Amino acid sequence: MAEIKTKGEMLFNRGAILAVVVALIIMLTPIYWIAATSFKARNLATTIPPTVVFEPTLAPFAKLFTKRSQLREPVAPEVYEAAPWWEKLIYDGGEQVVRNKKTNEPTSSGFGNRYMNSLIVSIISTFLAVSMGTLTAYGFSRFRVPGEQDWLFFILSTRMLPPVVVAIPMFLMYRAVGLHDTHIGLIILYTAFNLSFAVWIMKGFIDEIPREYEEAALVDGYTRMEAFFKIVLPEALTGIAATAVFCFITAWNEYAFALMMTSKNAQTAPPYIPSQVGSGLSDWTVIASGAFLFLVPVAIFTFLLRNHLLRGMSFGAIRK
Amino acid sequence: MARIELNGITKSFGAQRALKGLDLVVEDGEFFVLLGRTGAGKTTTLRVIAGLEKPDTGSVSIGNRDVGGWTAAERDVALVLQQYSLYPRLTVRGNLEFPLRSKVRRQSEEEIARRVDRAAKTLQITHLLDRKVERLSGGEMQRVSIGRAIVRQPSVFLMDEPLSALDAKLRESLRVELKKLHAELGATFLFVTHDQVEAMSMGDKIGVLQSGRLVQVGTPSEIYERPLNTFVARSVGSPPMNLIEGRLGAGGAEIGGYSLPVSAAALGARAVTFGVRPENVVLAGGAPAEARVFDIEDQGVIKILAMDMGDTRLHVTVPAGTRVARDEVVRFGWKPERVLTFDPASGVNLALG
Numbered sequence: 192m193a194e195i196k197t198k199g200e201m202l203f204n205r206g207a208i209l210a211v212v213v214a215l216i217i218m219l220t221p222i223y224w225i226a227a228t229s230f231k232a233r234n235l236a237t238t239i240p241p242t243v244v245f246e247p248t249l250a251p252f253a254k255l256f257t258k259r260s261q262l263r264e265p266v267a268p269e270v271y272e273a274a275p276w277w278e279k280l281i282y283d284g285g286e287q288v289v290r291n292k293k294t295n296e297p298t299s300s301g302f303g304n305r306y307m308n309s310l311i312v313s314i315i316s317t318f319l320a321v322s323m324g325t326l327t328a329y330g331f332s333r334f335r336v337p338g339e340q341d342w343l344f345f346i347l348s349t350r351m352l353p354p355v356v357v358a359i360p361m362f363l364m365y366r367a368v369g370l371h372d373t374h375i376g377l378i379i380l381y382t383a384f385n386l387s388f389a390v391w392i393m394k395g396f397i398d399e400i401p402r403e404y405e406e407a408a409l410v411d412g413y414t415r416m417e418a419f420f421k422i423v424l425p426e427a428l429t430g431i432a433a434t435a436v437f438c439f440i441t442a443w444n445e446y447a448f449a450l451m452m453t454s455k456n457a458q459t460a461p462p463y464i465p466s467q468v469g470s471g472l473s474d475w476t477v478i479a480s481g482a483f484l485f486l487v488p489v490a491i492f493t494f495l496l497r498n499h500l501l502r503g504m505s506f507g508a509i510r511k
Numbered sequence: 512m513a514r515i516e517l518n519g520i521t522k523s524f525g526a527q528r529a530l531k532g533l534d535l536v537v538e539d540g541e542f543f544v545l546l547g548r549t550g551a552g553k554t555t556t557l558r559v560i561a562g563l564e565k566p567d568t569g570s571v572s573i574g575n576r577d578v579g580g581w582t583a584a585e586r587d588v589a590l591v592l593q594q595y596s597l598y599p600r601l602t603v604r605g606n607l608e609f610p611l612r613s614k615v616r617r618q619s620e621e622e623i624a625r626r627v628d629r630a631a632k633t634l635q636i637t638h639l640l641d642r643k644v645e646r647l648s649g650g651e652m653q654r655v656s657i658g659r660a661i662v663r664q665p666s667v668f669l670m671d672e673p674l675s676a677l678d679a680k681l682r683e684s685l686r687v688e689l690k691k692l693h694a695e696l697g698a699t700f701l702f703v704t705h706d707q708v709e710a711m712s713m714g715d716k717i718g719v720l721q722s723g724r725l726v727q728v729g730t731p732s733e734i735y736e737r738p739l740n741t742f743v744a745r746s747v748g749s750p751p752m753n754l755i756e757g758r759l760g761a762g763g764a765e766i767g768g769y770s771l772p773v774s775a776a777a778l779g780a781r782a783v784t785f786g787v788r789p790e791n792v793v794l795a796g797g798a799p800a801e802a803r804v805f806d807i808e809d810q811g812v813i814k815i816l817a818m819d820m821g822d823t824r825l826h827v828t829v830p831a832g833t834r835v836a837r838d839e840v841v842r843f844g845w846k847p848e849r850v851l852t853f854d855p856a857s858g859v860n861l862a863l864g
């Protein structure tokens with residue numbers, strides 16, 4: 192059947208589309224800016240007015256991963272010819288890669304390691320928080336827990352203190368037990384931080400799953416655990432996806448604890464990027480390329496789970 | 512052999528006492544219908560038997576073995592629910608196979624296929640086998656849930672109002688199918704309903720449940736003709752039995768200033784509540800009592816009259832051909848041998864003690 196729309200409705204629809212477009216432009220501009228800057232040559236990054244049409248270069252990324260110093264004098268042509276493509280880009284910018292005196296290996300800037308640290312810490316802590324949160328939520332949802340409301344409140348109350356307040360005691364404790372600057376230390380921290388949230392969201396989702404499903408499985412000869420994995424988990428997938436995205440973003444973006452609790456070994460990317468904004472001349476293209484790479488995992492993760500997320504959101508909106 | 516026996520089952524949810532000392536015996540191979548209003552404890556009873564709920568006190572035995580410590584999986588009962596009965600995300604076939612793939616009941620692939628096919632044929636759902644359960648109609652869903660119960664070949668079927676969400680026609684046809692199924696399988700069926708028509712038409716035996724207690728157990732005709740009290744009397748029959756306050760005197764029943772004959776045993780003169788089913792009230796010209804017709808409902812084969820005798824509203828069924836008009840004053844009597852007497856205070860049937 193064709194829908195019949197009044198004039199007013201059509202006007203309203205056009206207005207809505209316009210509003211969405213404007214909002215999108217406002218929200219996407221910074222992302223465009225970072226993405227564009229991370230492919231610009233250094234001298235184009237800070238022009239006024241901004242350069243919109245330019246020849247993209249990977250130089251910022253080459254610089255991002257290496258330690259460099261200023262070239263005193265132009266590089267010899269045979270050295271330049273022998274260099275790999277990424278080193279040429281650095282020479283082009285009037286810089287050279289700092290090489291190890293003994294092995295002559297190029298020195299890394301440390302960004303790669305930190306990026307890996309971020310991935311390791313965020314993925315593992317997200318996995319832990321979501322799996323423990325789901326099991327805990329299931330317990331709260333399905334069994335009579337004495338003092339259930341109090342427990343749930345207690346779990347949530349761990350999120351009521353601003354993290355800064357506990358930072359110093361945590362720092363001292365971590366140093367005392369040797370968790371300072373370790374992956375495990377950060378993983379524990381982020382898991383604990385996200386767990387309360389995961390329990391609350393997952394409880395909401397699991398409460399919506401009729402318990403008749405699992406009970407039928409119990410009667411059909413399955414154990415409680417089997418019923419959980421075969422029946423409840425697939426039904427809770429939407430909620431799990433939403434929770435995972437949230438936990439991942441929280442862990443991935445976390446700055447304050449990462450700065451304080453880690454130094455060399457386990458430091459994640461967030462404290463690194465601003466550390467490149469020096470007091471003197473900053474290479475904004477390098478900072479932008481770091482920020483751009485930093486955005487990628489969240490974008491991929493969210494994109495992969497988008498269907499679940501959409502369903503998760505509308506589900507909550509309709510029911511509540 | 513799967514005789515079900517419940518002894519002194521109590522179950523409370525917080526302050527809410529769902530079952531209060533329930534005793535129930537369902538013989539092997541019997542089609543037992545548990546009839547009760549909403550909140551009477553029907554679902555709770557089934558859940559206790561299935562092992563999904565642990566009773567506070569009392570014992571449950573299936574096949575003469577105490578199953579108190581057994582898990583739901585070990586009890587070998589099948590449960591069919593009113594709703595949410597199918598596993599979402601699976602096809603119909605997936606649902607039917609599900610119980611046969613559990614550890615306790617694991618079957619060979621050929622056996623699974625054979626049983627699924629046979630169940631599907633029995634319930635005429637073969638054409639639905641590859642459909643996702645979200646796309647089934649209510650009636651199809653219930654067939655599939657019954658199918659999922661029968662593939663397991665359990666010794667006990669527990670059914671919690673499996674038909675109540677369906678429309679009247681479908682309900683009727685599934686009623687017949689369930690009875691047929693029961694006859695074929697010879698298993699013990701415990702069927703729960705709040706619908707007295709379902710109870711009367713399906714049960715070998717009916718148990719009437721009232722607020723967590725079993726009030727009376729009997730065949731449908733026993734329940735219908737010899738109810739233990741006014742509660743049971745009004746639980747079955749449509750329209751329900753007329754209950755009329757009156758006195759038993761020397762001349763018979765005295766109601767609303769009229770005197771009607773009774774064949775009730777000599778109880779002496781006393782106040783009683785007379786119970787008479789609508790079909791046992793007779794309209795006749797010279798009959799002893801008088802009432803004004805308030806409403807007429809023509810059901811085709813019969814007419815149901817609502818009439819007022821003083822402040823007492825009576826329901827009467829008469830042949831459809833009976834000529835009667837609204838607001839007409841009619842004379843009526845009753846079949847004396849069909850009139851029951853109840854104690855006005857306790858509601859107990861005086862003839863049954």
Ligand SMILES: Nc1ncnc2c1ncn2[C@@H]1O[C@H](COP(=O)(O)OP(=O)(O)OP(=O)(O)O)[C@@H](O)[C@H]1O
Pocket residue numbers: 524525527528529547548549550551552553554555556705
């Ligand atoms: N999990 C529970 N928590 C609290 N109270 C409950 C629970 N289950 C049942 N009850 C209460 O126990 C009583 C009996 O419930 P039950 O579900 O057995 O009734 P029923 O006869 O099946 O009713 P219906 O016809 O509405 O399904 C009701 O008063 C109900 O509110």
Ligand SMILES: [Mg+2]
Pocket residue numbers: 553554555671
């Ligand atoms: Mg119920």
